[in-house]
Amino acid sequence: MIALEWVHDRIRADEFYFSRHGDQERQNENLTVAETIEALLVGIALEQYEDTGRGESCLIAGFTRSGVPVHAVCGRRGEYLAIVTVYIPTPPKFKNPYERG
Secondary structure, three states: OOOHHHHHHHHHOOOEEEOHHHHHHHHHOOOOHHHHHHHHHHOEEEEEEOOOOOOOEEEEEEEOOOOOEEEEEEEEEOOEEEEEEEEOOOOOOEEEOOEEO
16 A cells, blocks of 8 residues: 555655656646646545555545645655656546546
């Protein structure tokens, strides 16, 4: 299980990176790195995923300062936080930022 406190600690220590896919998805959603970090620092862990061959990961839901909902799937890669994907949750997949459709 990836603890939210560990995620916050990695961000504050600048020990994180975006995967290629995560960075591309972030850009596709017109989110800045700063907005993504804002959302992660105030977010909550919605789901935890077991190790499927690339390590365990979790889904974090948070909001930017301007109120945009952001989901980020984050994983542990050694001592670093890997931001695997980033997206804005929308119907029909999600009823709201915290509940699947």
